Each structure stands twice: as C-alpha cells, then as structure tokens.
Amino acid sequence: xxxxxxxxxxxxxxxxxxxxxxxxxxxxxxxxxxxxxxxxxxxxxxxxxxxxxxxxxxxxxxxxxxxxxxxxxxxxxxxxxxxxxxxxxxxxxxxxxxxxxxxxxxxxxxxxxxxxxxxxxxxxxxxxxxxxxxxxxxxxxxxxxxxxxxxxxxxxxxxxxxxxxxxxxxxxxxxxxxxxxxxxxxxxxxxxxxxxxxxxxxxxxxxxxxxxxxxxxxxxxxxxxxxxxxxxxxxxxxxxxxxxxxxxxxxxxxxxxxxxxxxxxxxxxxxxxxxxxxxxxxxxxxxxxxxxxxxxxxxxxxxxxxxxxxxxxxxxxxxxxxxxxxxxxxxxxxxxxxxxxxxxxxxxxxxxxxxxxxxxxxxxxxxxxxxxxxxxxxxxxxxxxxxxxxxxxxxxxxxxxxxxxxxxxxxxxxxxxxxxxxxxxxxxxxxxxxxxxxxxxxxxxxxxxxxxxxxxxxxxxxxxxxxxxxxxxxxxxxxxxxxxxxxxxxxxxxxxxxxxxxxxxxxxxxxxxxxxxxxxxxxxxxxxxxxxxxxxxxxxxxxxxxxxxxxxxxxxxxxxxxxxxxxxxxxxxxxxxxxxxxxxxxxxxxxxxxxxxxxxxxxxxxxxxxxxxxxxxxxxxxxxxxxxxxxxxxxxxxxxx
Amino acid sequence: xxxxxxxxxxxxxxxxxxxxxxxxxxxxxxxxxxxxxxxxxxxxxxxxxxxxxxxxxxxxxxxxxxxxxxxxxxxxxxxxxxxxxxxxxxxxxxxxxxxxxxxxxxxxxxxxxxxxxxxxxxxxxxxxxxxxxxxxxxxxxxxxxxxxxxxxxxxxxxxxxxxxxxxxxxxxxxxxxxxxxxxxxxxxxxxxxxxxxxxxx
Numbered sequence: 001x002x003x004x005x006x007x008x009x010x011x012x013x014x015x016x017x018x019x020x021x022x023x024x025x026x027x028x029x030x031x032x033x034x035x036x037x038x039x040x041x042x043x044x045x046x047x048x049x050x051x052x053x054x055x056x057x058x059x060x061x062x063x064x065x066x067x068x069x070x071x072x073x074x075x076x077x078x079x080x081x082x083x084x085x086x087x088x089x090x091x092x093x094x095x096x097x098x099x100x101x102x103x104x105x106x107x108x109x110x111x112x113x114x115x116x117x118x119x120x121x122x123x124x125x126x127x128x129x130x131x132x133x134x135x136x137x138x139x140x141x142x143x144x145x146x147x148x149x150x151x152x153x154x155x156x157x158x159x160x161x162x163x164x165x166x167x168x169x170x171x172x173x174x175x176x177x178x179x180x181x182x183x184x185x186x187x188x189x190x191x192x193x194x195x196x197x198x199x200x201x202x203x204x205x206x207x208x209x210x211x212x213x214x215x216x217x218x219x220x221x222x223x224x225x226x227x228x229x230x231x232x233x234x235x236x237x238x239x240x241x242x243x244x245x246x247x248x249x250x251x252x253x254x255x256x257x258x259x260x261x262x263x264x265x266x267x268x269x270x271x272x273x274x275x276x277x278x279x280x281x282x283x284x285x286x287x288x289x290x291x292x293x294x295x296x297x298x299x300x301x302x303x304x305x306x307x308x309x310x311x312x313x314x315x316x317x318x319x320x321x322x323x324x325x326x327x328x329x330x331x332x333x334x335x336x337x338x339x340x341x342x343x344x345x346x347x348x349x350x351x352x353x354x355x356x357x358x359x360x361x362x363x364x365x366x367x368x369x370x371x372x373x374x375x376x377x378x379x380x381x382x383x384x385x386x387x388x389x390x391x392x393x394x395x396x397x398x399x400x401x402x403x404x405x406x407x408x409x410x411x412x413x414x415x416x417x418x419x420x421x422x423x424x425x426x427x428x429x430x431x432x433x434x435x436x437x438x439x440x441x442x443x444x445x446x447x448x449x450x451x452x453x454x455x456x457x458x459x460x461x462x463x464x465x466x467x468x469x470x471x472x473x474x475x476x477x478x479x480x481x482x483x484x485x486x487x488x489x490x491x492x493x494x495x496x497x498x499x500x501x502x503x504x505x506x507x508x509x510x511x512x513x514x515x516x517x518x519x520x521x522x523x524x525x526x527x528x529x530x531x532x533x534x535x536x537x538x539x540x541x542x543x544x545x546x547x548x549x550x551x552x553x554x555x556x557x558x559x560x561x562x563x564x565x566x567x568x569x570x571x572x573x574x575x576x577x578x579x580x581x582x583x584x585x586x587x588x589x590x591x592x593x594x595x596x597x598x599x600x601x602x603x604x605x606x607x608x609x610x611x612x613x614x615x616x617x618x619x620x621x622x623x624x625x626x627x628x629x630x631x632x633x634x635x636x637x638x639x640x641x
Numbered sequence: 642x643x644x645x646x647x648x649x650x651x652x653x654x655x656x657x658x659x660x661x662x663x664x665x666x667x668x669x670x671x672x673x674x675x676x677x678x679x680x681x682x683x684x685x686x687x688x689x690x691x692x693x694x695x696x697x698x699x700x701x702x703x704x705x706x707x708x709x710x711x712x713x714x715x716x717x718x719x720x721x722x723x724x725x726x727x728x729x730x731x732x733x734x735x736x737x738x739x740x741x742x743x744x745x746x747x748x749x750x751x752x753x754x755x756x757x758x759x760x761x762x763x764x765x766x767x768x769x770x771x772x773x774x775x776x777x778x779x780x781x782x783x784x785x786x787x788x789x790x791x792x793x794x795x796x797x798x799x800x801x802x803x804x805x806x807x808x809x810x811x812x813x814x815x816x817x818x819x820x821x822x823x824x825x826x827x828x829x830x831x832x833x834x835x836x837x838x839x840x841x842x
Binding site for chain 2: 472516
C-alpha cells in the first residue's frame with residue numbers, strides 16, 4: 001500500500017477510492033459485530049458469498065462485513081445499499097431470496113421491521129423507530145465501513161481531521177477547540193477532556209503518553225466494544241490528534257483480552273495506518289511522529305480505573321494508587337498521561353472536522369454531544385443506542401427501546417454500571433446528563449442502561465452489584481475490601497429473610513466509610529447500588545427485614561409456589577415438568593406442591609397454561625394447607641359425558 | 642527544597658515540598674495512627690486509618706495522610722467526629738480478622754471500636770502488605786507477595802525464592818502488626834517443612 005505523504009495526497013487517495021466505486025451498484029452490508037456473530041452472522045456472510053457466486057453476480061453486487069449498527073435484539077442485521085433497506089434476523093436460508101431481490105430491485109417484505117404495536121412495516125433503516133429517534137454521530141459510521149479495510153474509513157473522510165490538525169492548526173488551537181466543545185469523558189467520571197489534556201500539556205516533563213481506555217467492564221455494557229470493533233480508525237485518529245495536542249509521541253490502547261474482535265481489528269487498523277503513513281514516523285509528511293501499542297488487559301474490572309490501568313500497563317498487578325497528583329501530570333512510569341475511553345477519543349475527529357459549535361448543538365448546558373448507551377435488561381429492543389445528551393430517560397426506554405416486553409410494568413433503570421444507581425419510574429422524565437444522573441443518586445458511567453420490570457427485587461439488584469464488586473475489588477484498601485464484603489453479607493442475609501433491625505443503619509455506616517475513605521473510585525462508588533435502591537425503594541428493604549416478604553416475589557428464600565385448588569384443572573403439565581417431583585396429583589386430581597421438596601425453580605409457574613393461571617407466588621403469608629386427599633377430584637362438568 | 646507552611650490541628654507546621662502530611666505531622670510531634678505505613682517504604686495508602694480532613698481553599702476532603710502531599714495553606718484536622726467514625730469502622734472491620742492483635746486492641750480502646758461488631762473470620766492477616774513491600778523494596782528479594790484479589794487476597798511466599806532468602810533474613814516478621822508468627826507459619830507451610838525439624842540447618 002502506498003504511503004500517503006500530504007493532505008493533498010490523502011484527498012487524492014480518497015477520490016480514487018470513491019472513483020473506483022459505482023454509487024449505484026448494490027452493496028449488501030452484513031453486521032459482523034460480536035452480537036450478530038453470536039446470532040449466526042458468520043453463516044449468513046458465508047451464505048451471501050456463496051449465493052452471489054452461484055448467481056454469478058460478483059461483478060454486480062458487493063458485500064461488506066461491517067461493525068455493529070446497534071440493533072442487536074434483531075440480529076443478524078443486513079442493510080442493502082444504496083437504498084438502505086434493512087433486513088432483520090436474517091438466516092442463511094433467507095439469503096437466496098435477498099440476493100434475488102437485490103438483483104431485481106425488490107424488497108423481501110417478510111424480513112423488514114414490523115412495529116409490534118402498530119403492525120406497520122419499516123423498510124428503510126432510518127424509518128425503524130429504534131433508529132429514528134437516535135442521533136448516530138459516532139455509531140452511524142459502523143455500518144458504512146468494513147473495519148478491516150482502511151480504504152472504507154478513508155472513503156468516508158477518515159483522517160481528514162488529522163490532516164487538518166497537522167497542517168492547519170497549532171497544538172494550542174487543537175486544545176482550545178476541544179476545550180471549547182465542552183467534551184466530557186465518556187468513561188465514567190465525566191471530567192472535561194480539554195482540561196485533562198491541558199494539564200498534561202502544561203506538565204514540564206517532556207515525555208508524555210496518550211492512552212485509550214478500552215477496558216470496558218460494566219456488566220451489560222458494550223459501547224466501546226462496538227466502536228473499537230466497528231470503527232477502530234476513528235479512535236486511532238482521535239488518539240493521534242490528542243497526542244499532537246498534548247505533545248505525546250507514544251500511545252497505548254489498553255483493551256480487554258475478552259474482546260478478541262476488538263483486539264484483532266485495532267491491531268489490523270494500526271498496521272494499515274502505519275503502512276499508509278497515518279501512524280508512525282513523519283505522519284502525512286508533517287514531521288510529527290506517533291506510535292501506538294496495544295496492551296491486552298488480563299481480566300480485572302478495576303483496571304478500568306485510571307491509576308490501576310496505568311499500573312497494569314507498567315507490567316505490575318493492576319491496583320490503583322493514590323491520585324492526589326493527577327495521572328495527567330504523573331501517570332504511566334510517572335510521566336504525564338492522558339487517558340480517555342474509546343468513545344471520548346472517537347468524538348475528537350468529529351469535533352475537529354465539524355467544529356466545537358457543531359458538537360455543542362447537541363446536549364444540555366453542561367453535558368454536550370451525544371452519548372452511546374447499551375440498552376439491556378427487560379426491554380423490547382436490546383441494543384446500542386446513541387442519543388443526544390438531555391434526552392428524557394422515558395424516550396430512550398419507550399420510543400427507542402420499545403418499552404417493557406410481556407406487558408410488564410417498568411420499575412427502574414440502572415445506569416452507570418456497578419458504580420451507578422437505580423432510577424425509579426417517578427424520575428423517568430429526567431434528562432440524561434452527567435450532573436442530572438448524579439443528582440438522582442446514579443451516574444452516567446460509561447453508558448450502561450439496565451431496564452428492570454416489576455418482577456425485579458431491588459434489594460437483590462443491590463446484592464447482585466455488591467457481589468460483583470466484592471469479586472472485582474483489588475483488595476488493597478480496607479474500606480473497599482472489608483467494607484463491601486460486610487455489605488454483601490448483610491444484603492445476602494436480607495434477601496434470605498435473615499435480615500435484622502439495624503441492618504439498614506449498619507449498611508449506611510459501611511457505605512459512609514467506603515465512600516469517604518476508599519482509595520479509588522471503585523470503593524468510593526461501590527455503595528451506590530445500595531444507597532440508590534434504599535433511597536427509592538426503602539419499603540422493599542423493610543418488607544424483607546420485618547415481614548420476611550419480597551414484594552417483587554423474586555427472592556427464592558422468601559417466596560413459595562402454591563397451586564390454587566379451585567383453578568387447577570389437573571392437566572399434569574406442571575407435575576410432569578417439575579424437576580424434583582414435588583407436585584403430587586394425577587389425572588383428574590388437583591395438583592399439590594410439596595413445600596418441603598420444592599426448590600422454587602418456578603417451572604410450574606411458567607408452564608401452567610395462562611387460561612388456568614393456577615400457580616401463584618406467595619411471599620410474607622403462610623402457604624394454605626393442602627386440600628385433603630379425598631377432596632382433590634376435579635369435576636369436569638359440562639365438558640364431556 | 643522549598644519550605645511549605647501548613648496548619649495541622651491548629652498548629653503552624655513547616656514542611657518540605659514533596660513531604661506527605663503524615664511526615665509533616667510526625668516531625669511536628671502530632672500523632673496520626675497507621676497500620677500499613679513504614680518509613681523505609683513507599684507510601685501505600687492501604688489501611689486508610691490515617692484518614693484526615695484536609696481543607697484546601699475552603700474545600701474539605703478526606704485524604705490518606707500517608708500519601709497526601711503537603712501544600713501551602715493546607716489546613717489539616719487529624720481528629721474530627723467523622724474521622725474518628727471512619728477509623729472506628731476500619732478497626733472494627735479489621736478486628737473481624739485479627740481480634741487479638743495488640744496494635745488493633747490499643748487503637749480500638751482509643752477510638753471506642755467494638756471488636757465484635759462483625760462476625761469473626763479469623764485470618765490474622767489484615768493485608769497491610771508490610772512484609773510484601775519490605776521484601777520487595779528494601780530487601781529486593783520478592784520472596785513474599787499477594788495472590789488473588791479482593792476478599793480472596795492472601796499473602797504467599799514463593800517457595801523457590803523463600804527457600805534461598807528467608808531463613809537468614811526474617812526481617813519481615815516483626816513488621817507484622819497482627820501476629821508475627823503468621824508470617825512464619827505461612828512461610829513454613831510454603832516450604833513444606835512439616836517433616837523436617839525446624840532447628841536443623
């Protein structure tokens with residue numbers, strides 16, 4: 001691949017790539033992101049290749065394996081260009097029909113989106129409600145490029161921001177543009193990016209580093225993963241611009257080993273950028289040198305914390321260290337180090353190309369731009385969504401997410417990962433922003449959004465996150481290691497019905513110590529899942545402790561399953577499926593659950609036909625005594641005989 | 642080194658740039674309790690017992706005195722209701738593991754800590770890391786280290802190194818704030834000397 005030696009050269013290469021393409025020629029884009037691959041995109045891709053060959057269309061139809069467009073719920077996702085027809089849940093057997101339709105410029109109606117509420121079809125990607133209400137500045141490019149081909153990124157104007165920076169802007173101008181944009185870190189803390197850069201730039205030490213934090217570890221979060229897998233060059237371009245602004249000559253990408261596709265794609269991207277002269281020595285002939293190395297993380301959640309990440313980067317056990325002097329001044333090997341997450345870096349080329357003013361048109365007073373969230377849990381449209389800051393939570397959950405499946409009622413949304421908190425229904429109109437979420441007792445975090453319905457026990461949610469954090473605490477400092485260990489014990493007892501008066505107060509006291517005295521942000525925010533659920537759902541804690549009752553009917557130790565004799569039609573379905581044979585009863589005999597044997601797996605509850613609805617969950621009340629054996633015969637009046 | 646003027650518990654204290662609040666306080670004869678600090682070792686910030694209130698330009702925050710660098714016009718309060726409450730809780734959490742450690746018992750008396758507030762999980766080790774860090778930083782031997790993380794964290798001797806280095810050193814034993822023999826026990830176990838008399842060379 002020839003080196004690109006000047007901005008003019010870059011533009012020439014871009015024009016050549018575009019000229020070699022026929023804009024009218026159909027292109028079948030198949031998502032090859034992790035979500036779609038998991039639902040079988042690999043086979044779909046192979047089927048498309050085979051089918052195109054079979055129909056001898058290699059010269060007429062292109063295929064492209066792209067990054068994640070976000071609609072993981074309905075993967076594998078296929079988009080046909082130039083019309084942008086979107087097919088969902090495509091299986092290999094659908095492929096011949098799609099290829100024929102592409103050839104004949106038709107639409108395969110049965111594979112397009114159908115709104116479950118209205119029954120209306122949406123043929124074009126942009127018309128699907130899930131996408132329609134998003135502003136996809138960052139993730140929108142994912143479906144337009146093959147992340148393994150730098151030409152695709154160049155074709156959509158890639159590296160033009162870098163060229164602008166290197167030839168038309170001083171480092172100070174770059175910095176002031178980023179400062180002006182009010183971009184805040186997308187990794188969790190929301191620290192102003194420009195200020196962080198400035199601190200590093202002004203540090204006297206001439207050796208500086210820029211680092212990409214791709215150690216995204218929050219349960220249910222995959223924003224950075226999708227960006228790095230789907231568009232690695234945008235992060236690399238942003239990182240290089242940052243290096244120029246702060247005066248760094250070396251950069252690192254700290255990426256989780258558990259993201260094999262992200263690792264693969266970013267390594268390919270670095271190699272291609274180096275070959276093209278967009279990384280390495282004398283970038284674009286500007287005289288600016290910058291090299292990037294990939295460092296694979298070894299599976300510790302705490303390494304997403306800046307000082308722990310830097311300690312790990314140095315080759316030591318990933319434990320946080322005091323940050324009374326910011327890592328921007330004294331970071332990796334004690335040199336000034338700017339650490340931003342993938343999404344933050346990916347915003348930089350857009351800000352440079354389109355200007356801080358453009359960026360600031362999105363968002364609220366103090367939270368600018370768009371933010372990617374991973375919308376998961378009890379939600380109809382699971383996936384990645386990119387929305388302008390300031391959008392109401394309600395719009396994310398209902399307009400984009402399609403609401404709660406199964407006719408269930410919304411209960412809470414957990415944002416910010418294990419350090420975040422739960423936001424109740426009464427705050428659904430809250431605007432999504434760094435400060436707004438913090439004030440509500442949660443946080444933006446890196447953008448996880450876990451939706452919970454009425455069947456979710458909030459005490460158990462707190463217990464789940466504390467369990468996660470106990471496992472992931474590095475163990476260095478006492479308030480975190482010992483404090484959250486004790487918090488978990490208390491919560492474990494409460495969900496088992498062994499809670500005592502005073503437990504809530506003790507949990508609060510442990511929270512205070514963890515918040516005030518922990519070494520790093522993991523410990524300082526660890527009590528949030530407990531504190532926010534206590535704030536909004538205190539009555540659930542009290543019900544567990546005082547009445548040994550789980551209001552959501554979820555905590556196994558506090559519930560019982562009971563078959564209501566007057567509703568049971570003795571159909572045997574539950575009795576046959578009970579894994580421990582705890583259900584007595586035969587044909588025409590009302591079924592009865594042996595409470596001693598029951599493991600509360602819930603199978604009977606799920607399999608009892610809805611028209612009977614005979615199995616009921618009980619909590620905080622005694623299980624009615626089984627009806628006497630001689631009264632168990634079911635009368636089937638009016639049915640036969 | 643430039644001199645820095647700060648205030649600790651209402652007293653004017655002079656310190657050198659680069660010093661920690663703990664060092665400045667110790668020089669001025671003001672006591673701040675510690676468990677994981679050692680003058681020969683790099684600041685660690687693990688036990689958090691040295692937590693103090695630091696006021697900078699009207700903002701008060703809680704910081705670990707062993708790590709926080711002195712700065713001019715800093716106002717430090719080594720005792721307050723909040724600081725005492727945090728120290729009490731830290732001691733109570735640690736006494737679940739080492740209820741009979743003298744160092745903890747003395748501090749518990751001062752801060753009114755209840756040694757039985759949390760269920761006992763006697764493990765003796767409070768993970769202060771003094772042995773680990775002393776071996777690494779002072780002796781440069783790295784014969785003992787931490788394994789695993791979080792609540793599963795333990796100290797562990799590396800048999801290959803320990804067999805060569807430890808018997809003539811043992812300098813880490815007296816550093817242990819809970820039970821010096823614990824180190825010896827773990828070491829013995831690591832070397833699997835059960836069947837050999839300890840006195841023989």
